[in-house]
Amino acid sequence: MAKVKYTEEHEWISVDNGVGTVGITDYAQEQLGDVVFVEVPEVGRTIARGEAVAVVESVKAASDIYAPVSGEVVEANGTLADAPGNVNLEPMGNGWFFKVRLSNPGELDGLMDEARYEAFVKSLG
Amino acid sequence: MVQSIDRSQGRHGGVVPSPAVSETSTGNRGLQLEERLIFEYAHADRSGVDLPPPPRVKDRLGGLRRRGAIGLPGLAEPQVVQHYTRLSQKNYAIDSGLYPLGSCTMKHNPRLNERMARLPGFADVHPLQPQSTVQGAIELIATLADWLTTLTGMPAVAMSPAAGAHGEMCGMMAIAAALAAAGEGHRKIVLVPESAHGTNPATAAALGFTVKPIPATTDGHVDVAAFKAALGPDVAAIMLTNPNTCGLFERDIREVADAVRAAGAYFYCDGANYNAIVGRVRPGDLGVDCMHINLHKTFSTPHGGGGPGSGPVVLSERLAPFAPRPWVVRDGDAWRLAEEDGAVADTSLGRLKAFHGQMGMFVRALAYMLSHGADGLRQVAEDAVLNANYVMARLKAELTPAFEGPCMHECLFDDGFLKDTGVTTLDFAKAMIDEGYHPMTMYFPLVVHGAMLIEPTETQGKHALDEFCDAMLHLARKAKSGATADEFRAAPRFAPRRRLDETQAARKPVLRWRPTNRGPGDDGPLRQAAE
Numbered sequence: 001m002a003k004v005k006y007t008e009e010h011e012w013i014s015v016d017n018g019v020g021t022v023g024i025t026d027y028a029q030e031q032l033g034d035v036v037f038v039e040v041p042e043v044g045r046t047i048a049r050g051e052a053v054a055v056v057e058s059v060k061a062a063s064d065i066y067a068p069v070s071g072e073v074v075e076a077n078g079t080l081a082d083a084p085g086n087v088n089l090e091p092m093g094n095g096w097f098f099k100v101r102l103s104n105p106g107e108l109d110g111l112m113d114e115a116r117y118e119a120f121v122k123s124l125g
Numbered sequence: 126m127v128q129s130i131d132r133s134q135g136r137h138g139g140v141v142p143s144p145a146v147s148e149t150s151t152g153n154r155g156l157q158l159e160e161r162l163i164f165e166y167a168h169a170d171r172s173g174v175d176l177p178p179p180p181r182v183k184d185r186l187g188g189l190r191r192r193g194a195i196g197l198p199g200l201a202e203p204q205v206v207q208h209y210t211r212l213s214q215k216n217y218a219i220d221s222g223l224y225p226l227g228s229c230t231m232k233h234n235p236r237l238n239e240r241m242a243r244l245p246g247f248a249d250v251h252p253l254q255p256q257s258t259v260q261g262a263i264e265l266i267a268t269l270a271d272w273l274t275t276l277t278g279m280p281a282v283a284m285s286p287a288a289g290a291h292g293e294m295c296g297m298m299a300i301a302a303a304l305a306a307a308g309e310g311h312r313k314i315v316l317v318p319e320s321a322h323g324t325n326p327a328t329a330a331a332l333g334f335t336v337k338p339i340p341a342t343t344d345g346h347v348d349v350a351a352f353k354a355a356l357g358p359d360v361a362a363i364m365l366t367n368p369n370t371c372g373l374f375e376r377d378i379r380e381v382a383d384a385v386r387a388a389g390a391y392f393y394c395d396g397a398n399y400n401a402i403v404g405r406v407r408p409g410d411l412g413v414d415c416m417h418i419n420l421h422k423t424f425s426t427p428h429g430g431g432g433p434g435s436g437p438v439v440l441s442e443r444l445a446p447f448a449p450r451p452w453v454v455r456d457g458d459a460w461r462l463a464e465e466d467g468a469v470a471d472t473s474l475g476r477l478k479a480f481h482g483q484m485g486m487f488v489r490a491l492a493y494m495l496s497h498g499a500d501g502l503r504q505v506a507e508d509a510v511l512n513a514n515y516v517m518a519r520l521k522a523e524l525t526p527a528f529e530g531p532c533m534h535e536c537l538f539d540d541g542f543l544k545d546t547g548v549t550t551l552d553f554a555k556a557m558i559d560e561g562y563h564p565m566t567m568y569f570p571l572v573v574h575g576a577m578l579i580e581p582t583e584t585q586g587k588h589a590l591d592e593f594c595d596a597m598l599h600l601a602r603k604a605k606s607g608a609t610a611d612e613f614r615a616a617p618r619f620a621p622r623r624r625l626d627e628t629q630a631a632r633k634p635v636l637r638w639r640p641t642n643r644g645p646g647d648d649g650p651l652r653q654a655a656e
Contacts, residue, residue, distance in 0.1 A: 036631035059627045060568045084632060 004092075005068070005108055006117035012092060013068045013100075015108065020069060023096040024056065024087065027121050032058035035087040040076035040098050047073060047100065049107050054097050056087065065097060069107045075099040157621050160211045162638060167198030173205060215621065217563050218431070223585055223593055227535040227566040227578025228322070228370055230400055230422035231429065237496055238425065238489035247488045252480040256461055262484065263460035267453045269491045273418060273437055276502070278409025281445035283438045284453070285482040289397055292417025292436030293328040293364075295477055299415060299440060299447040300362050300391040301332060302474045306447075309389065312361035318347040319572050320369035322395050334361060341572050345371035345528040345537075349380060356388040366395035367411075368402065370570040371528060372513065372535035372578070382412025391415070391444070399423045400582075401510055401534035404503030414441040420483075424490035435486035446470040449477045508583035509534040512590060516581050519594040523601035527573040534582075540575025542601060547610030550575040553600060555624060558617040560596045 004014045010028035013020040029035065037057040047053050047067040054065035076098045080086060087095035102108075112120060152159040184190060200208075218224070224231035242248060250259050270282045283299075286292035297315075304312050315329035318339040326336040339352045347365065363385055367375045375381070378394075385392045394413040400423040408416050420435040421428040428434065440448055451462040452469050462481055463469050497505065510533050517526060517536035525541035540550045554564035554577075566578040581590055603609050617623060 034628035034631075036628060057631075059631060061571055085628075 004114060005111035006114070006120075007066065007068045007111055008120065009066050011065060011068045013108070013111070015102065015105070018102055018105065019074060020071070020100050020102055021096050022065075022068060022098055022100060024065065024091055025117070025121075026091050029088050029091045029095070032056065032063065032087075033060045034058055035084045038077075038080040038084045038087060038097065040078070040080060041073045043073050043076055045073045047071060049104075067100070068111060069100060069102050069104065071100040071103045073098050074101050154621060157214075158211055159621075160208065160215065163200065163205075163208050164198050164638070166204050166208065167200055169194065169199050171199035171201055173200060173202040222561070222563070223581070223589055224563050225565045225579045225581055225593070226563070227372070227537070227580040228397070228569065229429065229566065230398075230419070230534075230580060230582060232400075232422075232425055232582035233584035234425055234427050234431065234489075235493060235496065238492040241492040242485050242488040244488075247484065250484075252484075257459070260460050263453060263462060265491060266481065266484075266487055267455070267460060269487050269494075270437070270453060272491065272494050273439060276403060276407070277416065277418070277439045278407030279413075279416070279439035280409075280442050281440040281448060283440060283448040283477075284487070285449055285451070285476075285478045285480075286417065286436040286438055287478055287483060288421075288434030289395075289417055289419045289436045290324045290328060291434075291477065292419075292438045293324060293393070293395065294332065295436075295449060295474075296393050296415035296417060296438045296440070296444075297328055297332050297334070297362065297364075298449075298474050298477075299438075299444045300393065301334075302447040302472065303391065303444055304361055306472060309361075312359055312390065314357075314360045316352060316355050316360060316363040318352070318363075318365060318369070320345060320347060320371050320373075320375075320570060321364055321366040322370060322397055323569075325364040325366065325393075325395055329362075329364060339363075341371075344530075345369070345373050345572070347375055347377070347381070349377045352381060353384055356384060356390065358389070360388060360390045362391040362393050362414075364393040364395060366398060367408075368398045368533040370398075370578070371573070372532040372537050372580075373528065374402075374533055378411050386412065396439075397422060398534060401506055403506045404499065405506050408439070409441075414444050415439065420486050420490040425493045426486040426489040433483050433486060435483040435490070437482070446472045447474050449474050451476075451481055453481075505583050506534075509581075512581045512583055512585060513579070515587070516579055516590055516594060519591075520579075520597055520601075523598050523605070524577070527576065535578055535580035537570075537573060538577040538579070539573050540577070543575065543604055546604045546607065548604040548613045550577060552610075552613035552616060553577070553604065555616040556600050556613050557596070559619050560600065562593060562596060 004012050006012050006025065010025045011022055012025050013022050035056055035058045039055040041047065041053045045053075047070060049067055049070045051067045052064035053067045056063050056065055077096050079094070080097070089095065219231050219233060246261055247265070250262055256263065266284055270284055273282050274280065283295055286295045304310055313333070313335050314337050315334040316337050316339050317326045317329065319341045326338070329336050337355055339355060340348045342348050346369070352363070363381065365375060365378070365381060367378055369375055382392050391414045392412060394408055394411070394416040396408065396416040396418045399416070399418055403423055415438055417436045417438045420426045420437065421432070426432060426435060450469055450473050451464050454461050454463045454468045461468070494502065513534050513536045514531050517532055520536070520538065523542060524538045527537040527539045543549065543553065550567050554567050557564045568576055569578060570576055581593070604613060615624070
């Protein structure tokens with residue numbers, strides 16, 4: 001079972017065999033409201049931790065999605081172009097954004113686990 | 126005039142109201158008439174004018190002759206007049222009532238300005254006619270430029286930018302040109318506080334800069350410590366909006382300016398909210414390098430569909446040589462728009478726009494300045510700030526201000542007062558429509574949860590502000606009383622259209638009207654084809 005880690009920018013990453021699947025959390029989709037457009041990174045792109053790599057646009061706002069880790073994008077969720085609502089319906093499932101092959105797995109240690117993320121969200125009020 | 130409505134039913138529904146609540150057989154509501162597309166009224170054989178049949182001429186078009194009908198609607202004159210009159214009545218405008226859109230400065234457009242702009246000497250000139258025949262118009266540009274540099278305390282101004290964002294681009298291009306000229310072209314980072322206008326990062330990114338956001342403090346100001354930490358040898362500029370989009374004056378602006386200059390970078394100030402400080406504060410004294418001025422906000426020229434914007438940019442001594450062409454120069458007794466000759470520095474960044482800027486807006490803005498005078502402009506800022514603080518003070522009784530203390534020209538609330546009511550900022554805004562008020566700016570700035578940003582402007586009197594506050598307080602009390610969330614979610618109930626499906630409109634926009642194909646012998650009105 002892959003372990004899910006979280007960022008303070010409300011991205012999640014689930015790593016399996018050195019490849020992490022990245023999306024936004026349920027809290028994030030709730031805050032954004034109905035998602036109407038998603039731009040995912042190109043496959044093959046090298047990304048650095050903290051870099052803005054994708055865009056999510058809702059009826060309220062357009063927001064950048066930041067890379068939780070460094071690496072190379074190996075797959076992007078093309079289905080979101082036609083079904084951006086999946087981000088709202090299944091943020092941790094079919095609403096994933098992209099997959100990244102980690103170049104520095106140690107970066108995961110800087111991210112929050114589920115319990116800490118839940119406490120973090122609670123602290124936001 | 127409003128048809129009878131069974132109010133009890135409005136409370137049952139969710140977002141989509143039951144048709145029985147508000148539908149009529151015609152689709153009209155009271156004397157608010159439904160309006161179709163002009164093509165749907167048209168008949169191919171109808172015409173508003175009698176034209177003689179065209180004479181027979183030799184066809185010289187070769188194979189390029191049109192084969193089918195051109196598809197223009199055929200209409201009688203009354204149909205055309207009614208169509209456009211009805212469309213105009215659908216528009217809510219500053220001429221209709223209070224328009225409290227924060228960050229947009231929807232203020233009254235004095236009719237004196239309009240009258241001046243229609244003087245034949247301004248309205249009937251052409252940009253290509255000899256400059257000797259438009260000396261008065263060029264002098265007007267120079268006079269307006271003088272007012273702008275005097276009010277802002279800046280040495281130079283570029284008049285040609287066509288709107289606020291265009292002005293931002295002009296200013297940032299001047300900064301890029303100045304950096305390149307100094308061999309500092311490697312500076313590619315632009316710092317943009319979260320409390321800045323949304324166009325700022327867009328402008329910087331469009332010009333190839335990398336945007337680095339600077340967080341806001343919990344009291345809605347730029348975090349000066351974080352800003353200083355971000356300064357470095359790769360930073361080209363900071364773009365700061367002052368007063369910022371939280372409606373607050375950036376008190377540390379001098380400290381920011383000094384740090385920017387010491388770091389070899391430039392200071393872009395977004396002047397979209399200049400109406401809050403005009404006549405009171407000279408941006409030149411604050412150490413800014415450039416600032417655009419929205420004539421359509423601060424100086425009351427039409428705005429938001431009412432006319433083109435206009436965004437002159439004032440420039441510091443070190444940016445002035447990079448101002449775009451043309452420059453207004455004085456040769457003896459004559460005025461001239463200088464383009465290529467020695468009157469314009471070689472360092473000029475070139476043209477940003479055809480001709481010389483938005484002439485009609487220049488006339489209106491100068492008319493506004495001259496009719497108010499320097500003391501009147503100062504009072505504009507004072508009254509704008511007073512009005513916003515009056516609204517804030519009254520609404521504080523039921524709504525939750527986003528920040529402590531007084532505001533500038535706009536007051537900002539969060540959705541704290543709606544907590545646990547089941548009513549959102551969006552629902553609240555829609556309910557305002559039912560009460561006869563155009564909603565304020567909502568969900569912006571992003572740093573405030575469920576933001577409601579209200580800018581009453583100085584052109585509203587106390588009576589109008591009181592009526593607005595009464596309606597807002599009523600809605601807030603109603604939301605907090607509980608058991609009315611469904612009613613809010615069903616709003617607006619009395620508008621020509623109920624709650625629109627914004628999600629679907631954004632996900633699957635229908636951008637084109639497609640008529641059904643007209644069959645042979647069928648000259649009836651066109652109907653939209655099913656998508």
